[in-house]
Amino acid sequence: xxxxxxxxxxxxxxxxxxxxxxxxxxxxxxxxxxxxxxxxxxxxxxxxxxxxxxxxxxxxxxxxxxxxxxxxxxxxxxxxxxxxxxxxxxxxxxxxxxxxxxxxxxxxxxxxxxxxxxxxxxxxxxxxxxxxxxxxxxxxxxxxxxxxxxxxxxxxxxxxxxxxxxxxx
Amino acid sequence: xxxxxxxxxxxxxxxxxxxxxxxxxxxxxxxxxxxxxxxxxxxxxxxxxxxxxxxxxxxxxxxxxxxxxxxxxxxxxxxxxxxxxxxxxxxxxxxxxxxxxxxxxxxxxxxxxxxxxxxxxxxxxxxxxxxxxxxxxxxxxxxxxxxxxxxxxxxxxxxxxxxxxxxxx
DNA sequence: TCCATATTGTAAGTATGCTGTCAATCGAGA
DNA sequence: TCTCGATTGACAGCATACTTACAATATGGA
Numbered sequence: 001x002x003x004x005x006x007x008x009x010x011x012x013x014x015x016x017x018x019x020x021x022x023x024x025x026x027x028x029x030x031x032x033x034x035x036x037x038x039x040x041x042x043x044x045x046x047x048x049x050x051x052x053x054x055x056x057x058x059x060x061x062x063x064x065x066x067x068x069x070x071x072x073x074x075x076x077x078x079x080x081x082x083x084x085x086x087x088x089x090x091x092x093x094x095x096x097x098x099x100x101x102x103x104x105x106x107x108x109x110x111x112x113x114x115x116x117x118x119x120x121x122x123x124x125x126x127x128x129x130x131x132x133x134x135x136x137x138x139x140x141x142x143x144x145x146x147x148x149x150x151x152x153x154x155x156x157x158x159x160x161x162x163x164x165x166x167x168x169x
Numbered sequence: 170x171x172x173x174x175x176x177x178x179x180x181x182x183x184x185x186x187x188x189x190x191x192x193x194x195x196x197x198x199x200x201x202x203x204x205x206x207x208x209x210x211x212x213x214x215x216x217x218x219x220x221x222x223x224x225x226x227x228x229x230x231x232x233x234x235x236x237x238x239x240x241x242x243x244x245x246x247x248x249x250x251x252x253x254x255x256x257x258x259x260x261x262x263x264x265x266x267x268x269x270x271x272x273x274x275x276x277x278x279x280x281x282x283x284x285x286x287x288x289x290x291x292x293x294x295x296x297x298x299x300x301x302x303x304x305x306x307x308x309x310x311x312x313x314x315x316x317x318x319x320x321x322x323x324x325x326x327x328x329x330x331x332x333x334x335x336x337x338x
Numbered sequence: 339t340c341c342a343t344a345t346t347g348t349a350a351g352t353a354t355g356c357t358g359t360c361a362a363t364c365g366a367g368a
Numbered sequence: 369t370c371t372c373g374a375t376t377g378a379c380a381g382c383a384t385a386c387t388t389a390c391a392a393t394a395t396g397g398a
Binding site: 339340341342343344345346347348349350351352353354355356357358359360361362363364365366367368 | 375382
């Protein structure tokens, strides 16, 4: 623990959790893009597609809560997925404000085909660690994300996905 | 390990290393910004300032290697730091292509003042873990970033910082 | 019913982070 | 010395990620 009078050096930057998480995010995205380059799909777009397949007819606001992405950002993500014809937006019968999201056949096919590449990418991220260390890191990471859920600007609300099925509560 | 025929569920997304690192990056940035909001400085701008203070007269390309940020992106970061008068760009006497970067008095003062907030932010990121787990996670994270250095689009090249002092060898 | 409040999608503005490309410049070898 | 290839900073373009704001719409309570 550095004292107040220590000059901050590059070493303090390199060992800061925030810096390390930034680097790992860069590395994880680079590996994902490399493994999936045949499909022209980003990690965010992939997560969105999986979520829409799991929750057909979800709206954009609920989708943002389910994958913990910013609501504003998600607008353009959805636009791009629609432009590539992987999803469809249909007006909600009950609420004129919302548009409901569905996978197209093309989107479902893409999702089926890309899975091996995505799994290869996820495996590669931790590959260079010893198997026991992989398990330890993944467990601590999962725990830390969960403990800090409320600290992020867009906390994960997985249960929100159920609401579009009709509010019985 | 899911088999080829398993449907991918949200759970597979939530437990993927790439997703977890993205979440932690979001969380770490949110905590940094919150702790440092009095200073109007982003994590990237902070790392740049520290690096320029450690290596006065460094050029933009070498700076990008030292903090592993993209060279194109760094251009606008430097612009913003210069607009806020935290750094100065001076033409290099030996090389008409490069501009050398220096902290201003104002930048040095800011760096001095902001350190407690930055340290508080970094501590907060891991705070909710048990002390032993913090050490374990940090060690594994450091190891993993190092092992995957070449996988990122902009590998860290800390030793590049020395080159601007004159090539003796 | 009417109205204050909330929600939804969208947009504008800022900041990373990456892909390219380009002109100016540099450096090394023929 | 001349020229070719590399380097440098700048720019354009795309994709996240956040902020605020806004209009349309919904909802709950007086």
